[in-house]
Every structure is written in C-alpha cells, then in structure tokens.
Amino acid sequence: MSAFTLAARDSRTMLRRNLLHARRYPSLTLNLLLTPIVLLLLFVYVFGDVMSAGIGGGGADRSAYLAYLVPGLLLMTIGSTTVGTAVSVSNDMTEGIVARFRTMAIHRGSVLIGHVVGSVLQSIASVVIVGAVAVALGFRAADATALEWLAALGLLVLVATALTWTAVGMGLASPNAEAASNNATPLFLLPLLSSAFVPLDAMPGWFQPIAEYQPFTPAIETLRGLLLGTGIGNDGWLAVAWCVGLAALGYRWSMVLFNRDPR
Template sequence: MSALTLAVRDSNTMLRRNLLHARRYPSLTLNLLLTPVMLLLLFVYIFGDVMSAGLGTGGGADRSAYLAYLVPGILMLTIGSTTIGSAVSVSTDMTEGIIARFRTMAIHRGSVLIGHVLGSVLQCVMSVVLVGAVAVAIGFRAVDSTALEWILAVGLLALVSLALTWIAVGMGLSSPNVEAASNNAMPLMILPLLSSAFVPVDAMPGWFRPIAEYQPFTPAIETLRGLLLGTGIGHNGWLAVAWCLALTALGYLWSTSLFNRDPK
C-alpha cells in the first residue's frame, strides 16, 4: 500500500472519529452555534431600526435592508465561533494522552491533524447552513445572485473555515489545558465583532477605522456581501483570498511544528 493510500485511509478514519465525538458531545457545538443566532436575532429585532440608520436607509421600514447587510457578517462570525471547538478538541486529545497513544501506532502521522481539520470544516459548513436557514426564515434573501456567485460564496466560506481551523488547531496544540485553549481561541469570535459585520467601516470613528479595515474578516465579509447582495467587491476579493492563504499556511506550519515536536 502506497504512502498516499495510507494517508487517505488514516485521515478518513480520524475524520470519522472526530465526527463521532461531535455527535456524542453536541453541547459544545450548540453553545458556539447559539451565539451567532442570538446576535442575528438581537441586532435585527432589537437594534435593527436604529442600526439601519447607519446604512443611510432611514428608519424602521428598512429593517430588511439591515438584515441583508448583517447576514454575511453573521455567517463569518459563525465560522469563527465554530472553530473554537477545534481548539478545544485538539487540546483535549493532547491533555488526555490519546495523541501519545497514536504516536505509538502504525498510522500516518499527519492524519490526526487532518482529521481534526476536515471535521472542523464540515462542522463550519453545517453551522453556516443552519444559521443561514434562520436568516432566510426571518426574511433574508440574496439579490439576483448567479450560480457562479453562489459557488464562489460557498468556496469563500469553505476557504475561511480552512484558514481559521488551522489557526485554531495551532492554538489547541500550544495550550496547556482545555480551558486555556478555549480562551486562546476567543479572538476568532471577537475579531468579527470588530469588523464591518455590523456597521460600515466608514461609519466608525477615525481612530478605530484602520483596525476594522485591515484585519482578515472585513475583506471576507465585504466579498461575501458582494457575492450575495450584488454590492461592490473591489479589492476585497483578492485581500480575502490572500488573508485565507496566508493564515492557512501559517496555521499549518505552526500546527505541524508543534505536533511533530518530540514530547518531553
């Protein structure tokens, strides 16, 4: 059996293992999923009338306009919050000794991390679908999006999921315990709150605008917003892809370096 065949077989086994763990312990996924759903409902039904004024659309009759603006940001927030579970899962494996046992078995070394990454990306996609279904149920509609734009939107969500998952895996491997892993991964959920997810960058104070503009989530959100709503994307598309590729490479190198380090 070739090395590639072994890698695919063992990675598939690890993927099934992680999906079974997610099914047996759904509380973590549900807790992380409830945050973007609650924020979606809160900002639409409690703050929607006020926040729509920041879009320059006026009062309460334009709550639907703010819903359309909000959903792409909430979908990115969903990915960020879901990947926190990956950091917790990896840290759990490291602290409970199962990784040490895997090191003694005749399995492909990288399959352990690949299983975590693929499992997390699938969970991110399912979480996005569920949150998107809630958004559609309360009135969100994409505006004249073509089939190609839908494909690009799904591809962007998957690419962001992959990038953030590798970063989360590195955070989990570098954390001494599960609690630290959960805390270390919190920026993955906080950064979307400091982006253009809820209000346009132009409406922010001048001193804060560079923070919101030059971070990974804002270009991704603006690109997704353009694909779903037909707004201008400009240079955000290339920035989003560049951020995702850079974070994927950084997370991969960081995670594999930590994982391949000989235990003390």
C-alpha cells in the same frame, strides 16, 4: 498500497472519529452555534430599525440591515465553531489519546487532518443553520447568480480552513482545554472589530484602520458583494490572500508543535 493511499485512509478514519465525537457530545458545538444566532436576533429585532435607517434602509424596514448583517454573522459563525476545534485538539493532547496514536502504525499527520476536515464540515453545517435562520427572518439574495453562490461557498470553505488550522495551532500550544478556549476566542471576537455590524465610514477615524486592515473585513465585504451585488473591488484578492496566508502559517505552526510535543 502507496503512502498517499495510507495517509488518506488514516485521515478518513480520524475524520470519522471526530464526527462521531461531535455527534455524541454536541453540547460544545450547540453552545458555540447559539451565540451567532442570538446576536442575529438581537441586532435584527432590537437594533434593526435604527441600524437600517443608519445605512439608508428606512427606519420602518429591518430588511436592509438584516441583509447587511448576515454576511458578517456567517463568518462569525465559522470563528465560533473553530473555538471548539481548539478545545478538542487540546483535549486530545492532554488526555493521552495522541500518545497512543503515536505508537500505532498510522500516518502521523492524519490526527490533525481529521480535526481540520471535521471542523470545516461542522463550520459549513453551522453556516447553513444560521443562514436558514436568517432566511426565516427575511434575508434574501435573489440577485446572486449560481456562479456567485458557488464563489460564496468557496470563500466560506476557504475561511473555515484558514481559521481551523489557526485554531489547531492554538489548541496544540495550550496546556489545557480552558486555555485553548481562551486563546481561540479572538477568532470569534475579531469580527466584532470589523465591518460586520456597521460600515467602516461610520466608525471613529482612529478606529477605521483597525477594522479595515484585518482578515475578516475583506472576507465580509467580498461575501456581501457576491450575495448582495455590492462592490467588491480589491477585497476579493485580499480575502483570498489572508486565507491562504493564515492557512499556511497555521498548518506550519500546527505541524511543528505536533511533531515536537512530548505529551
């Protein structure tokens, strides 16, 4: 059996372990998933009329702001899910299970790969749930072609992969689960400082560069362009570059920490 086959087998085993944990202990995932749904309901039903008027949708119709809001909430959902990944990785490192894995004849990186693949799958499942709630509220992307839907899914998977590797590094760098949760919180909060809720030109001038030159804004604008037909411009390339860069840095950071960790 080749080294690649052994690595794939061990990674599949670790993926199954993480999915079983998520199924048997769903409270963390559900708690993290509820926040984007609550924000969706809050902004649509409390602020929807005012916000819709502000972006040219007419004060009597929330649908314009709902359409504007959903792409940002989908990415926020991914960020929220990856917070749970950081906590799970930290738990593995502090509770001794990784020390046992190190004594077994398994591929060394399979432990982290199982976390990453499991987290990406959970992120996409969470996006589907939040998206279904948005559709129930009236969100529609009828003009999007099959190719645009496929590109949107690919972008979501790419974002989930980048944020997950970053979260894994945060979990490995944290001394306990509470610290891991706190360290990974920016992955959920950073979309609040992007174009997820209001357009960039509606922000104060001094704040616009902060919102514009960060990883979430290009990804959100690209997702809007794919699903709603708005202009994408350079945002597509910027989103891909951010995701590839974060994934590469997160992977390198995670592997360095995992290989030298004495716990």
